[in-house]
Amino acid sequence: MKKFKNIMDKAGFLTTILLLIFQSCSSSNDSSDGGSDNPAPSNLTIQVEVVGKTAANPDGDGSGKVNLKINAANAVSYKVLIDNQLKEITNGELTYTFTGSGTKTYSIIVSAYNGSGQFISSTSSVNVYVARKILWADEFDVDGAPNTSKWGYNTGTGDGWGNNELEYYTTRPENVIISNGTLKIKAIKEEYMGSHYTSTRMLTKGKFSFKYGRAEVRAKLPVGGGTWPAFWMLGDNIDTAPWPACGEVDILESVGNNPNVNHSSLHSPGRSGNTPDTKTTTVPNSATEFHIYAAEWSAESIKFYVDDNLFYTYANSASTPFNANFFLILNLAMGGNFGGTVDPNFTNATFEVDYVRVYN
Structure with a gap:
């Protein structure tokens, strides 16, 4: 109703903020060797499985669910920025369910950390179909x-x-x-x-x-x-x-x-x-x-x-x-x-x- 009284940016902006969080949690963003006892992470890989993906349904079965498998040498933890949400994991595996209906392309940013806070990062993307419910x-x-x-x-x-x-x-x-x-x-x-x-x-x-x-x-x-x-x-x-x-x-x-x-x-x-x-x-x-x-x-x-x-x-x-x-x-x-x-x-x-x- 017009002029109601008396009652009762975007993703890029958030992504920038969360990337700053990634970096602020690290003692260094330099991926050089942190010493023989605690070498820097390397060889970061990201595998994204869209649940229900077939030749007939290349963007999934409509559940919006994806499974991530992340691995990096010398990493003890990971941070994942997905759907403008920050997830922290240690075992390299993450299941996430998108909720916005339709077929969309989502960016996934992953950082792998060693015990000294050094990290490397990589970006992936995925197309996901979410059925309207x-x-x-x-x-x-x-x-x-x-x-x-x-x-x-x-x-x-x-x-x-x-x-x-x-x-x-x-x-x-x-x-x-x-x-x-x-x-x-x-x-x-x-x-x-x-x-x-x-x-x-x-x-x-x-x-x-x-x-x-x-x-x-x-x-x-x-x-x-x-x-x-x-x-x-x-x-x-x-x-x-x-x-x-x-x-x-x-x-x-x-x-x-x-x-x-x-x-x-x-x-x-x-x-x-x-x-x-x-x-x-x-x-x-x-x-x-x-x-x-x-x-x-x-x-x-x-x-x-x-x-x-x-x-x-x-x-x-x-x-x-x-x-x-x-x-x-x-x-x-x-x-x-x-x-x-x-x-x-x-x-x-x-x-x-x-x-x-x-x-x-």
């Missing part, structure tokens, strides 16, 4: 209230969210219910607790969060001027790093005053409110047909899709908040800074969700 999902296939082990709620007046919204968020079945295989968040024009509209805002804070992967929702959007449905994410650290320091990722935002247009945006320090990090795409029949709205998130980028059509790529980096755990939010706001003027003839509207899924 679901980390968390709600299919909304059990009628009644949403699953409380997966979802909590924000409740209260819309003016508490920093957007001048007009609704009062409740947990009532009138505003949120699962029926016939879909979640229905309903905005209603009614007098309630001093507000003129009611709706629901549900979130996974304290129940589920993740770092990197793909988050997607299959949804059908509400109709009516002033409606503002959204599927988005906030940083898990919002209680200690208030917005926008925690970061915000808006995957689906649409407004009834400009139907069939999806906004995907990112908010961060110095780039909040009317953020420049935003793009739109046309989504025909968004209120009469289900569409899939998704973001694929990594240390290098955040890519936004509708029905698997890429329309916006944000360049992520170590300087952004988008490298920590985030939780999910579904809500339907009314009016406000982004939702705009509510149609005077509005009575109610429904944001219908088939599923929410998070993949590795």
Whole structure:
């Protein structure tokens, strides 16, 4: 949601830092002879086996698992920089599992040390395929209230969210219910607790969060001027790093005053409110047909899709908040800074969700 308040580089940079760690742990980076009793390491070899690799599957079986065998003369320990993680081993064998889905090329940097801290280093690379796996999902296939082990709620007046919204968020079945295989968040024009509209805002804070992967929702959007449905994410650290320091990722935002247009945006320090990090795409029949709205998130980028059509790529980096755990939010706001003027003839509207899924 735009201008949220009051609630809740890259690999090369890290590689450089870790290489400094390699060197700082050594009394010398000179591979010359350290004396007849403790000669310097030499003849470093790295063997990388991709589990499940065959002629038909040259990048592995999708498990993402690799086995390393490392050997060097006169070495007593090894340090391995793999997938931006530093591993220390003594026996020359390491099993590692990559988790980012897809086929990628990874660099592996190995240093072999003798007992005096002298070392030699070598670099290898490997292509690995990781199959997409679901980390968390709600299919909304059990009628009644949403699953409380997966979802909590924000409740209260819309003016508490920093957007001048007009609704009062409740947990009532009138505003949120699962029926016939879909979640229905309903905005209603009614007098309630001093507000003129009611709706629901549900979130996974304290129940589920993740770092990197793909988050997607299959949804059908509400109709009516002033409606503002959204599927988005906030940083898990919002209680200690208030917005926008925690970061915000808006995957689906649409407004009834400009139907069939999806906004995907990112908010961060110095780039909040009317953020420049935003793009739109046309989504025909968004209120009469289900569409899939998704973001694929990594240390290098955040890519936004509708029905698997890429329309916006944000360049992520170590300087952004988008490298920590985030939780999910579904809500339907009314009016406000982004939702705009509510149609005077509005009575109610429904944001219908088939599923929410998070993949590795």
